[in-house]
Amino acid sequence: MVAGKTLYEKIWDDHVVASPQGEPTLLYIDLHLIHEVTSPQAFEGLRLNTRGVRRPDLTLATADHNVPTDPLSTPILDPISRRQLDALDENCKEFGITVFPRGHENQGIVHVIGPELGVTQPGMTIVCGDSHTSTHGAFGALAFGIGTSEVEHVLATQTVPQQKAKTMSVTVDGPTPPDVSAKDIVLAIVGKLGTGGGSGYVIEYRGAAIRALSMEGRMTLCNMSIEAGARAGLVAVDETTIDYLRGRPGVARDDEFDVAAKSWRALVSDDDAVFDAEITLNGADLVPYVTWGTNPAQVVALDGVVPSPADTDDADEKNSIERALSYMDLAPGTPLRSIPVDVVFIGSCTNSRIEDLRAAAHVVRDHRVRPGVRALVVPGSHRVKKQAELEGLDQVFLAAGFEWREPGCSMCLGMNPDQLAPGQRCASTSNRNFEGRQGRGGRTHLVSPVVAAATAIMGRLASPEEVGR
Amino acid sequence: MKPVRVIEGRAVPLGRSDVDTDQIIPSEWLKRVERSGFGRGLFSEWRDDTTFVLNQPQYAGATILLAGARFGTGSSREHAVWALMDYGFRAVIAPSFGDIFRNNSSKQGFVTVQLGGDDVEELNQFVKNDPSRLMVVDVERLCVEVPEVGWQRSFTLDPMTQERLLQGWDDIELSLRRVEGIANYEATHATPSLEGVFDDLGHARYA
Numbered sequence: 001m002v003a004g005k006t007l008y009e010k011i012w013d014d015h016v017v018a019s020p021q022g023e024p025t026l027l028y029i030d031l032h033l034i035h036e037v038t039s040p041q042a043f044e045g046l047r048l049n050t051r052g053v054r055r056p057d058l059t060l061a062t063a064d065h066n067v068p069t070d071p072l073s074t075p076i077l078d079p080i081s082r083r084q085l086d087a088l089d090e091n092c093k094e095f096g097i098t099v100f101p102r103g104h105e106n107q108g109i110v111h112v113i114g115p116e117l118g119v120t121q122p123g124m125t126i127v128c129g130d131s132h133t134s135t136h137g138a139f140g141a142l143a144f145g146i147g148t149s150e151v152e153h154v155l156a157t158q159t160v161p162q163q164k165a166k167t168m169s170v171t172v173d174g175p176t177p178p179d180v181s182a183k184d185i186v187l188a189i190v191g192k193l194g195t196g197g198g199s200g201y202v203i204e205y206r207g208a209a210i211r212a213l214s215m216e217g218r219m220t221l222c223n224m225s226i227e228a229g230a231r232a233g234l235v236a237v238d239e240t241t242i243d244y245l246r247g248r249p250g251v252a253r254d255d256e257f258d259v260a261a262k263s264w265r266a267l268v269s270d271d272d273a274v275f276d277a278e279i280t281l282n283g284a285d286l287v288p289y290v291t292w293g294t295n296p297a298q299v300v301a302l303d304g305v306v307p308s309p310a311d312t313d314d315a316d317e318k319n320s321i322e323r324a325l326s327y328m329d330l331a332p333g334t335p336l337r338s339i340p341v342d343v344v345f346i347g348s349c350t351n352s353r354i355e356d357l358r359a360a361a362h363v364v365r366d367h368r369v370r371p372g373v374r375a376l377v378v379p380g381s382h383r384v385k386k387q388a389e390l391e392g393l394d395q396v397f398l399a400a401g402f403e404w405r406e407p408g409c410s411m412c413l414g415m416n417p418d419q420l421a422p423g424q425r426c427a428s429t430s431n432r433n434f435e436g437r438q439g440r441g442g443r444t445h446l447v448s449p450v451v452a453a454a455t456a457i458m459g460r461l462a463s464p465e466e467v468g469r
Numbered sequence: 470m471k472p473v474r475v476i477e478g479r480a481v482p483l484g485r486s487d488v489d490t491d492q493i494i495p496s497e498w499l500k501r502v503e504r505s506g507f508g509r510g511l512f513s514e515w516r517d518d519t520t521f522v523l524n525q526p527q528y529a530g531a532t533i534l535l536a537g538a539r540f541g542t543g544s545s546r547e548h549a550v551w552a553l554m555d556y557g558f559r560a561v562i563a564p565s566f567g568d569i570f571r572n573n574s575s576k577q578g579f580v581t582v583q584l585g586g587d588d589v590e591e592l593n594q595f596v597k598n599d600p601s602r603l604m605v606v607d608v609e610r611l612c613v614e615v616p617e618v619g620w621q622r623s624f625t626l627d628p629m630t631q632e633r634l635l636q637g638w639d640d641i642e643l644s645l646r647r648v649e650g651i652a653n654y655e656a657t658h659a660t661p662s663l664e665g666v667f668d669d670l671g672h673a674r675y676a
Binding site for chain 1 (some may be wrong): 485502504550641661664675
């Protein structure tokens with residue numbers, strides 16, 4: 001008997017244009033998302049070779065990486081940033097691509113707007129010149145990041161040559177304790193796999209703890225697949241997926257939606273499907289986590305202490321811990337909860353959706369940000385911002401002393417003016433704690449939205465119960 | 470891209486693992502709309518340190534980078550490859566790589582050689598003992614050699630990547646030869662178009 005198929009294999013098989021002997025498979029791409037940073041050289045390549053965009057109607061652009069989050073009336077002062085944003089508008093105009101420039105009602109972080117507009121749909125292949133494209137896997141879509149040469153390739157051909165990945169099942173048996181968020185689940189997984197453990201694999205997240213997550217939570221989870229080295233993460237379609245999509249601008253209406261939903265429900269791995277690797281985590285063992293070092297796998301429990309090079313016999317690992325301790329200016333054995341911060345950043349394609357802001361606002365309400373701490377909330381999109389303002393969340397944050405800013409990638413990668421100064425320490429809901437990621441010399445601790453909120457109030461790494469939530 | 474057959478040159482030992490693409494080219498460099506000029510940004514946060522290996526005169530002009538495990542993880546920025554090449558590197562040898570980085574490299578004719586950790590460490594020692602020692606990365610025979618000491622190891626590349634490097638083939642040109650297959654796929658699959666979703670100004674028609 002032939003074994004069943006994994007979800008990955010189902011989507012893959014449905015998108016094969018050609019699979020010539022000895023060559024990578026040519027895979028059709030259903031949705032190509034682009035932004036200002038990794039596309040200008042691709043458009044230039046098209047022009048140099050007098051090629052066009054094959055399917056502008058399957059291509060969608062937004063400004064996100066580079067945009068300032070100051071009030072929209074403020075001009076963009078950095079001429080290089082402005083030039084790149086202008087180039088995106090001009091390229092999209094020239095090639096007939098829908099673009100959401102700064103200030104547009106649909107503008108926002110590319111991995112926030114795709115899902116909220118309902119253009120991210122189950123069973124699709126989705127690419128973007130950004131490694132966090134894995135986010136869209138939450139919808140049972142095969143979504144992965146590509147480089148600029150591949151952006152050009154997809155623009156020209158609507159396909160991408162791909163080697164088939166191996167499959168990994170990561171099961172989180174539930175339920176998880178109430179103070180454990182999707183961010184904590186994925187930090188635990190990245191900590192377990194290491195930054196290279198998922199390399200060559202597509203991860204499918206399974207189990208009761210995953211099924212219990214909202215779509216926002218599943219996006220947080222799939223978003224950080226790349227931090228374990230996996231180009232894509234997947235969650236099978238269920239009623240949570242379908243309920244999220246119903247009524248969004250990009251999906252079919254009425255009866256047609258029901259027809260689509262019926263086909264989406266088949267986007268699950270077969271019971272007898274075989275994965276190349278399987279790992280299981282017990283949801284009940286999970287706790288809130290925080291990174292202490294300079295890669296996302298350097299993670300410990302918030303209740304824990306900073307590790308020591310003496311904890312390992314591996315020379316490479318020892319060296320890595322020593323370098324990270326030095327960069328982070330931390331001593332082994334320091335309790336995480338005793339580490340003071342200068343900045344708190346709530347935002348990024350990992351944690352800037354409405355549910356994240358609601359969770360953070362719940363912790364912040366009626367408290368004040370610790371004097372001396374700069375705390376900022378950067379909603380993932382204008383739609384998220386508008387919804388949050390309807391719910392009064394902006395007022396909760398502002399009353400507590402947070403900055404309430406315009407949408408964009410912002411301090412996640414420090415391409416716009418929102419950056420850490422050298423030596424500043426930040427609790428951040430983003431995805432990468434690499435050296436200099438949030439600004440040259442800046443030090444990043446990755447945390448969930450509720451830990452970020454509590455940290456802003458306490459002025460040191462803290463959990464919501466410390467502020468009575 | 471230009472064909473790559475054999476790279477012969479001196480090497481520089483980076484001696485660090487987990488070097489992500491943010492380290493290779495920090496984000497402040499990503500605002501450029503050109504493909505050139507990124508060499509100045511290569512490892513820029515480390516280059517202020519006069520003891521950093523790229524600042525040591527004995528390694529000036531090296532064309533092969535010896536790196537640690539998981540080189541090029543993180544961001545998909547192809548700028549990392551452009552920066553390495555613009556600086557003068559033509560190949561990197563490491564125990565493992567980030568998948569997207571490795572893929573991006575192959576599109577630019579930048580050779581990524583995966584060798585065991587012990588082998589990379591041996592190469593590090595060779596160049597530390599004698600920075601002028603020549604190293605050879607042979608894409609045709611799929612081997613790394615240090616001729617002076619008779620050291621040789623083979624490595625693997627998938628056959629298509631090897632062929633593309635040797636021939637200098639352009640991926641897009643190759644795929645466009647299958648344009649009929651692409652059109653046929655489109656004729657038999659109903660991919661949801663964005664045309665009906667947004668008007669000319671990008672406003673959603675519904676909701």
